[in-house]
Amino acid sequence: MASITIRDVKKSYAKSQVVHGVDLDIASGEFVVILGPSGCGKSTLLRMIAGLEEISGGEIAIDGTVVNKLEPRERGCAMVFQNYALYPHMSVAQNIGYSLKVAGVPAAERTRRIQAVARTLELEHLLDRKPMALSGGQRQRVAMGRAMIREPKVFLFDEPLSNLDAKLRVQMRSEIRKLHRRLNATSVFVTHDQVEAMTLADRLVVMNGGRVEQVGTPGEIYNRPASRFVATFVGAPAMNILEGTVELDGISLLGGSRRLAVQRAGLAVGAQVAVGIRPEAVRLVAPGTAGALDATVDLVEELGAGRVIYVDLDGASFSVMTSEAVHPDPGSTVGLRFLLDDMHFFSSQTGTRLEVFKASVPEPAL
Amino acid sequence: MEKRVTFSSWTIGILFAVPQLLLIFTFFYWPAGQAVYWSLTLQQPWGGGNIWVGLDNFRSILSNADYWNSITASLVFAGISTGLAMFIALVLAALTDRQLAGSRFYRVVLIWPYGIAAPALAMAFRFILAPEAGFMAVVNQVWPGFWDPGLNGADAMASIIAAFSWKYIGYNFIFFLAAFQAIPRSLIEAAAMDGSGVVRRFWDIQFPLITPTIFFLLVINITESFQDSFGIVDIMTSGGPANATNLMVYKIYSDGFKGLDYSGAAAQSIILMVLIVVLTIFQFRFIERRVHYR
Amino acid sequence: MVERTPILNFVTHVILFLGFLMAVAPFVIVAIASSHNLKDVNDVPMSLLPGSDFWLNIKTAWTTADLGPKLLNSFIMATGVAAGKVIISALTAFSIVYFRYPGRTFIFWLIFITLMLPLEVRIVPTYAVVANVLSPYQTILDLTGLSWLIEKVSGVQVSLSLGLLNSYSGLILPLIATATGTFLYRQFFLTVPDELTEAARMDGAGALRFFIDVLLPLSRTNMAALGTIMFLYAWNQYLWPLLITTDQSHATAVTELKQLIPNVGGIPEWNIAMAGTLIVMLPPLIVIVAMQRWFVRGLIATEK
Numbered sequence: 003m004a005s006i007t008i009r010d011v012k013k014s015y016a017k018s019q020v021v022h023g024v025d026l027d028i029a030s031g032e033f034v035v036i037l038g039p040s041g042c043g044k045s046t047l048l049r050m051i052a053g054l055e056e057i058s059g060g061e062i063a064i065d066g067t068v069v070n071k072l073e074p075r076e077r078g079c080a081m082v083f084q085n086y087a088l089y090p091h092m093s094v095a096q097n098i099g100y101s102l103k104v105a106g107v108p109a110a111e112r113t114r115r116i117q118a119v120a121r122t123l124e125l126e127h128l129l130d131r132k133p134m135a136l137s138g139g140q141r142q143r144v145a146m147g148r149a150m151i152r153e154p155k156v157f158l159f160d161e162p163l164s165n166l167d168a169k170l171r172v173q174m175r176s177e178i179r180k181l182h183r184r185l186n187a188t189s190v191f192v193t194h195d196q197v198e199a200m201t202l203a204d205r206l207v208v209m210n211g212g213r214v215e216q217v218g219t220p221g222e223i224y225n226r227p228a229s230r231f232v233a234t235f236v237g238a239p240a241m242n243i244l245e246g247t248v249e250l251d252g253i254s255l256l257g258g259s260r261r262l263a264v265q266r267a268g269l270a271v272g273a274q275v276a277v278g279i280r281p282e283a284v285r286l287v288a289p290g291t292a293g294a295l296d297a298t299v300d301l302v303e304e305l306g307a308g309r310v311i312y313v314d315l316d317g318a319s320f321s322v323m324t325s326e327a328v329h330p331d332p333g334s335t336v337g338l339r340f341l342l343d344d345m346h347f348f349s350s351q352t353g354t355r356l357e358v359f360k361a362s363v364p365e366p367a368l
Numbered sequence: 369m370e371k372r373v374t375f376s377s378w379t380i381g382i383l384f385a386v387p388q389l390l391l392i393f394t395f396f397y398w399p400a401g402q403a404v405y406w407s408l409t410l411q412q413p414w415g416g417g418n419i420w421v422g423l424d425n426f427r428s429i430l431s432n433a434d435y436w437n438s439i440t441a442s443l444v445f446a447g448i449s450t451g452l453a454m455f456i457a458l459v460l461a462a463l464t465d466r467q468l469a470g471s472r473f474y475r476v477v478l479i480w481p482y483g484i485a486a487p488a489l490a491m492a493f494r495f496i497l498a499p500e501a502g503f504m505a506v507v508n509q510v511w512p513g514f515w516d517p518g519l520n521g522a523d524a525m526a527s528i529i530a531a532f533s534w535k536y537i538g539y540n541f542i543f544f545l546a547a548f549q550a551i552p553r554s555l556i557e558a559a560a561m562d563g564s565g566v567v568r569r570f571w572d573i574q575f576p577l578i579t580p581t582i583f584f585l586l587v588i589n590i591t592e593s594f595q596d597s598f599g600i601v602d603i604m605t606s607g608g609p610a611n612a613t614n615l616m617v618y619k620i621y622s623d624g625f626k627g628l629d630y631s632g633a634a635a636q637s638i639i640l641m642v643l644i645v646v647l648t649i650f651q652f653r654f655i656e657r658r659v660h661y662r
Numbered sequence: 663m664v665e666r667t668p669i670l671n672f673v674t675h676v677i678l679f680l681g682f683l684m685a686v687a688p689f690v691i692v693a694i695a696s697s698h699n700l701k702d703v704n705d706v707p708m709s710l711l712p713g714s715d716f717w718l719n720i721k722t723a724w725t726t727a728d729l730g731p732k733l734l735n736s737f738i739m740a741t742g743v744a745a746g747k748v749i750i751s752a753l754t755a756f757s758i759v760y761f762r763y764p765g766r767t768f769i770f771w772l773i774f775i776t777l778m779l780p781l782e783v784r785i786v787p788t789y790a791v792v793a794n795v796l797s798p799y800q801t802i803l804d805l806t807g808l809s810w811l812i813e814k815v816s817g818v819q820v821s822l823s824l825g826l827l828n829s830y831s832g833l834i835l836p837l838i839a840t841a842t843g844t845f846l847y848r849q850f851f852l853t854v855p856d857e858l859t860e861a862a863r864m865d866g867a868g869a870l871r872f873f874i875d876v877l878l879p880l881s882r883t884n885m886a887a888l889g890t891i892m893f894l895y896a897w898n899q900y901l902w903p904l905l906i907t908t909d910q911s912h913a914t915a916v917t918e919l920k921q922l923i924p925n926v927g928g929i930p931e932w933n934i935a936m937a938g939t940l941i942v943m944l945p946p947l948i949v950i951v952a953m954q955r956w957f958v959r960g961l962i963a964t965e966k
Contacts, residue, residue, distance in 0.1 A: 053664040054557050073665055075563035087554035091576045100572070101562035148562070373856040374762050375869040381761025385769055388754035388844065395839035396776050398798040399787035406787065460681045463674045474678050476954060478685050483950035483957075484943050485898035485916045491923070491939040492688045495695060495932050502932070503691075505706040534688065539961075546962050557663065566667055595782035599900035603920065617782050617901075624786040625905065633786045641779055648778045 004065040004078070004155035004188050005030045006051065012059035013046050013212075020046050022212040023060065028190065028205075033182050035191045037199040038209035039235065044192045045160055047209070051190060052158050053077050064156060080149035081158040085165060086141045088133035088148075095120075095129040098147040119147045122181075139170045146178075150185070157182075159191040163198060175201055196236050200224070208232045228355050230348040233278050239310055239321050241278045245350065248273040256316040260295065264342065274350035281310065281323040283344035286330075287337040294337035299330045313338070400641070406634035418631075425635035435636070437611055438619045442594060445529060445615055450589040453533040454582070457540030462570060464541075465548035475545065482538030486531075486599035493531040494604045517605065521612025524605045528613055531600050532593060539592075540585050547581035548574060587651040591644050616640050689943070696720065696937035703933040715933065723938035727918040728910070733945070735833075736897055736914040742834040743896035744889045751843030751888065752881065756873050758844075759851040760859075773841045781836060782901055788836055789905050792826045795835075828909040837896055842964045843888045849963065850884050851877065887960030890953040894946050915942045 006028040013021035021043040028034050036044040049055040051062055053074035061068050069077050080101075088097050095116050096103075102112045120126045123143045133141055142162065149157055159178075163171045179202055182189055193199050199206055200220045208215045208223060208231075216228035227233035233241045246253040246262065248269050253262040255277065262277065269275070287294045297313035297320065308325035313336065322338060330336050347356040375381065407425050409418035429435045460478055464471045481489070495502050497517060504515045517524040551574060559569045598617045601607060607614035607622065614622075616636065624633030695703050698713035724730065758770050781788065791797060803809040826832030854877065862872045903914045922938040924930030950957055 052557075052561060054560070056664055071664065071666075074557075074560045074663065075565075079561065081558070081561045083554045083558060085552065085554055087552065087558035089555060089559075089573060100559070100564075104563040104568060104572075148558075152562075371759055371852070371856065371859075373859040373863075374760050375872075376762075377869060378761070378763040380869050381757050381763045381766075384753045384757035384761075387750050388773065389769065391750070391835060391839040392773065392776050392841075394791060394795060394798055395788060395836040396779070396784070397772075399784050399791050400779065402787035402790060403784055456681070456684075459677065463678050466674055468671055468674055470675070470678070474682060476951075477682055479954065479958065480689070480947060480950060481685055483894055483898075483946045485900065485946065487900045487916050487919050488898075488939050488942045489688065491919055491935060492692045492943075494923070495936060496688065496691055498930070498932070501704045501706065501930060502708065509706055534684070538685065542958055542961055546958070560663060560665075566665065566670055591780070595780045598782060599916075602900070602904075603923065617785075620786065621901065621905075625789075630786060630790075637784055637786060641784065644780075645778055 006156065006188065006190070007063040007066075008047075008051075008060070009063075010060035011047065011050060011057060011062060013043070013050060013055060014058045019058075020212050021050075021058075024209075024212075024214050026207060026214065026217065028188060030188055031186045033179075033189045033191065033202060033204045034207060035193060035199040035203035035205075036207045036209060037193060037196060037236075038215075040194055042209045043212040044194075044209045048081075048158055048160055048190060048192045051077075051156070052079050052081050054081075078155035079158050080152050080154035080156070081160065082145045082149050082162040084161040086133075086145040086162075088141055088144055090133055093130050093132060094125060094136070094144050094147075097133065097144055098125075098151050101148070101152045115151055119151045122150070123147050138166050139174065142166060142170075142174055146181070150181075155188065157187050157189040159189065159193075161193055162191075164193070164195070171198070178202065196238070200236075208235065210235070226355070227278075227346060230276055230278070230353040233346055233348065237280055239281050239323065241280050241346070242284075242320050243348075244277045244279075244315075244318060244320075246275050246277050248275060253277065256318055259316045269356070275356065276348040276350050276353075278346040278348065279340050279344060281321040283340055284320075284322040284324075285339045286311070286322060286324055286326065286328055287339045289335040289337045291337045291339065294339040296335055296337055299332050299334050299336055301332060302330065311336070403634045403637045403641075406631050407638045410631050421631075425631050426639070429632060429635050429639070434611060434614070435619070438614050438616050441525070441612065441614060442616045444525065445532070445597065445613075446590045446593040449529045449532045449536070449593055450586065452529065453536035453589060454540050454585055456533070457537045458544050458582075460537070461541050461544030461548055462574070464545055465574075466566070478541045479538050481535050482542070484535060486535065486596050487603045489535055490528075490531050490600040490603035493527060493534070493600075497527045497530065517609075519609055521609055524609055524613045528597065528600050528604055531604065532597055535596075536589055536592065540589065543581055543585055544578065547578040551577050584651060587647050590647060594640060594644065689947075692936045692940050692943070695932055696723075696934075696940050698933050700929060700931060700933060703936070704929055713933075716937075719933045719937035720941065723922060723934050723941060726934065727915075727921045727938055729915055729918065729938065729941055731911075732913055732915040732918045733941070735830075735912055736916065736945070738830055739833045739837075739899070739903070739914060740893045740896040742830060743837045744892040746834060746838040747843045747892045748885050748889050750838060751847050752878065752885075754844045755847030755851055756877065759848055760869065760873075773844055776839065776841045777845070781840075785901060785905065792832045792836060792906055794824060795826050795832075796824045827906050828912045830912070832906050833903055833912065833914070834896075836902065837899065843892065846884055846888055846960070846964045847881065850881060854880060883956070883959070884963070886953070887956040887963060889960075890949065890956040891960040891964060894949060894957070897946050897949075 006026075008024055008026040008028075010023045010025060011021060012019065012023050024047060036047065038044045046055060050057050051064075053069065053072060053076075057070050061070060063069065064077055064079070089100065092100065098119055099112045099116045102115065107115075116129070117126070120129055123146060125140070125143055125147060128136065128140060128144075133144065136144065145162065163174055166174060175198060191202055203220055205217065206220050206223050207217050210231050216223060216232045218226075223232060223236055227236065230243065234243065244255050246255040248271055249261070250271055252264050253275060254260070255262055289296050295315060297315040299311060299313050300319070301312040303310040303312070308323060309329070311322045311324065311330060313320050313322060315338070320338070348354065349356055406418070408420065408422060410421045410425070411418050460474070464474045464478070497504050497515075499505060499508055499516045499518065508515050515523055517527045555573055555577075556569060559573050564572060594615070595617055597615050598621065601613055601615055601618045605613040607618050617640070620633045620636045620640070623629045623636065694710055694712050695708065696719050697716035698708070699715045702709060702713050754773065758766060758773070794800075800809075803812075826835070858876060859872065862876050867875060898916060899914070900916050904917045907913045907917065919938060919942055922935040924932060924935055
């Protein structure tokens with residue numbers, strides 16, 4: 003068990019910089035998920051913690067010891083790779099026990115610990131098989147076992163579930179979570195799958211373009227996204243964004259066709275803002291209802307438990323998620339209603355969250 | 369592996385294969401069959417066709433000390449040059465695969481020797497290893513008579529081994545390097561995470577994973593040492609001194625075309641073919657293992 | 663990877679550098695020797711500083727071994743083999759991958775077996791075939807009694823004869839008669855998605871159209887790779903051209919090297935021999951340097 007401290011860590015290759023100064027504190031025993039689109043630098047950050055990439059600038063400390071110059075084996079981390087990286091010429095038992103063999107652990111002790119790990123992961127009957135003869139889920143387990151057997155200070159996961167089919171992924175997800183609860187080891191898990199991130203994380207780190215966009219609990223990330231990127235990246239279907247201009251007594255939306263009556267504080271008239279509303283925060287009402295927006299239905303996507311309704315709002319595309327038993331026909335008109343509390347405001351220039359708007363009337367009319 | 373989707377026209381399909389079939393029939397199967405026929409017959413000195421002699425040609429070859437000498441020389445040549453070329457190439461490829469500064473440069477240059485025609489490099493080595501000029505001459509100045517491939521059979525053998533190995537280091541290097549690079553990077557990284565250092569990783573992970581390539585190259589090198597050695601022998605030693613470098617293909621050539629003993633040469637060809645086929649079959653058994661790893 | 667292995671790194675650099683020296687030394691020595699005059703080249707030790715007779719030696723070697731026409735012959739042969747291989751192998755591979763005719767497996771094995779036996783080991787009978795390339799067919803006609811039948815029926819005596827000694831066809835054709843390229847294409851064709859074939863069919867393309875419009879353009883890298891290695895392979899041939907070019911007019915540059923081996927009597931003209939060697943080495947070296955990528959890829963793909 004160990005804490006990890008990351009201070010202004012940078013990574014650059016000959017031509018480009020991929021990580022631009024990341025700061026992060028991971029507490030002992032915490033399960034941290036780094037989420038971001040591909041190429042955002044999340045894997046590079048993980049590999050720098052592991053010692054698989056040189057650190058170009060800044061400092062990484064594990065348990066208070068700066069590890070920048072330490073070799074991977076000296077850092078006390080274990081890693082589960084995306085493609086499992088099982089040694090194809092070794093049996094499952096040899097794969098799991100390899101680190102102990104390298105460390106010079108006597109054979110008897112090794113066998114005992116391999117057995118123990120295999121029991122935990124229900125791999126006992128597979129110990130003599132080669133990785134080739136295993137299914138995807140079994141290989142995943144062996145990779146986990148190989149990481150577990152060393153009782154490392156830190157577990158690192160590099161998109162370990164992305165090669166599994168959907169059903170197995172859900173199952174492995176909960177197993178990883180259970181395992182963490184039992185071992186309580188500090189874990190860093192990298193993924194581009196937001197559902198995986200939300201379900202696993204104690205704390206979520208959202209990265210984009212080599213920078214950390216936001217750090218917080220899954221709830222915080224979902225409810226108070228710190229930037230327009232986080233707002234649109236987390237949540238499915240993605241948050242609706244309407245571009246607007248700050249005016250004296252509110253925000254003009256949709257090229258001036260609608261106005262949002264809110265009080266502004268500290269923003270100049272004419273400033274560009276983006277107003278975000280999650281599809282699941284929109285309520286459908288009868289067309290013409292006071293305080294609601296009328297929109298034309300474009301398309302309805304049936305999800306079984308609910309449906310996503312895509313509407314045309316004065317030329318802008320807008321999605322609504324509903325679980326109510328409403329089935330509007332394409333071409334029909336519906337009313338949309340949402341509360342100010344459900345709205346998120348972002349600067350159009352910087353993309354950062356703005357907390358400067360308050361309702362000027364109890365229920366702002368659009 | 370088979371295609372699921374195919375074209376149905378038989379005639380067009382067969383037509384596409386016809387040029388190749390004609391070629392291999394004329395220049396491969398017919399001559400191979402001819403060799404078998406010749407090896408079992410004896411040509412009449414004054415024409416009048418061949419007479420059937422059964423295995424007599426083989427018997428006379430196998431009871432000939434010169435032939436056994438040729439086999440021994442070929443095996444010595446194959447063994448030493450294969451070992452040398454493979455070992456050096458393996459070391460160079462493993463080190464190049466570490467991708468330190470300059471590895472890209474080595475990757476380019478170390479391949480060059482393989483592109484050179486055997487007779488051309490034989491000429492170069494004939495000069496470099498000449499006893500009276502070149503570089504071994506320096507050694508001869510210090511210890512007179514130390515080195516003379518023209519008179520000493522062992523020196524001549526060493527010369528053709530040096531020339532052949534030089535060329536095939538380049539060849540083996542290409543395959544070893546490709547094999548090393550085919551090992552997923554994450555395997556090496558996983559081993560590093562497991563606490564394994566560079567040397568240990570080589571023996572535990574990389575070496576076991578390239579064994580199929582080692583077997584493959586072993587067979588190819590031996591086969592090539594039987595055939596590609598011809599130009600080297602012809603330019604450097606002409607089989608001498610005293611038949612010390614009279615390798616099998618060279619002997620087939622000199623018996624068949626200089627001695628005009630077609631039947632004897634054909635029988636020797638058959639023996640060589642069988643040898644190579646056995647080696648190739650041996651190799652196919654290991655291909656299964658290679659597939660197994662992937 | 664973060665790794666501190668200074669000693670190992672040092673050793674690595676030293677060994678690789680030695681490897682580099684070993685690889686280039688013969689080239690360098692040949693080049694230097696070909697720049698010396700007769701006395702300097704026989705000096706012990708030979709000076710590693712280039713002399714001034716380079717062009718003179720090149721010219722002498724060029725005329726002594728008549729390298730101009732010989733290089734042209736080499737070039738024609740190498741190009742012929744490369745082109746022939748690239749075309750014929752593609753046709754054959756298409757046939758065995760994309761069709762299901764009876765005997766296909768048999769044909770596959772017929773071709774596959776040719777991988778095993780290189781030309782050198784069946785050199786004697788191949789020579790006899792090339793002397794009269796139609797002799798196999800004559801023999802078949804004779805043995806099956808067909809020649810007798812034809813003679814009876816038409817009164818024509820069948821006597822097929824077409825000698826290929828001292829001809830470009832004789833140099834080229836036997837070198838094409840192996841399966842190397844066929845398997846390169848086969849491996850590649852097997853990776854071409856079936857959907858592509860289906861799509862082409864939906865678009866109304868038949869086998870021939872599909873081959874020309876889809877498969878061949880996709881095979882361009884394979885063609886480059888195969889062409890490169892076959893060019894080098896053919897250029898470097900020695901035994902075969904030596905045998906079948908009894909007449910100087912079709913000899914190749916590589917076989918002519920033998921003319922330059924210094925005589926036993928007198929001071930050996932190593933400078934001329936090395937100049938000739940350099941000329942013969944250079945074309946394949948240039949091809950390797952220019953086509954390195956294709957060369958390596960082709961080599962690995964054809965052998966596996």
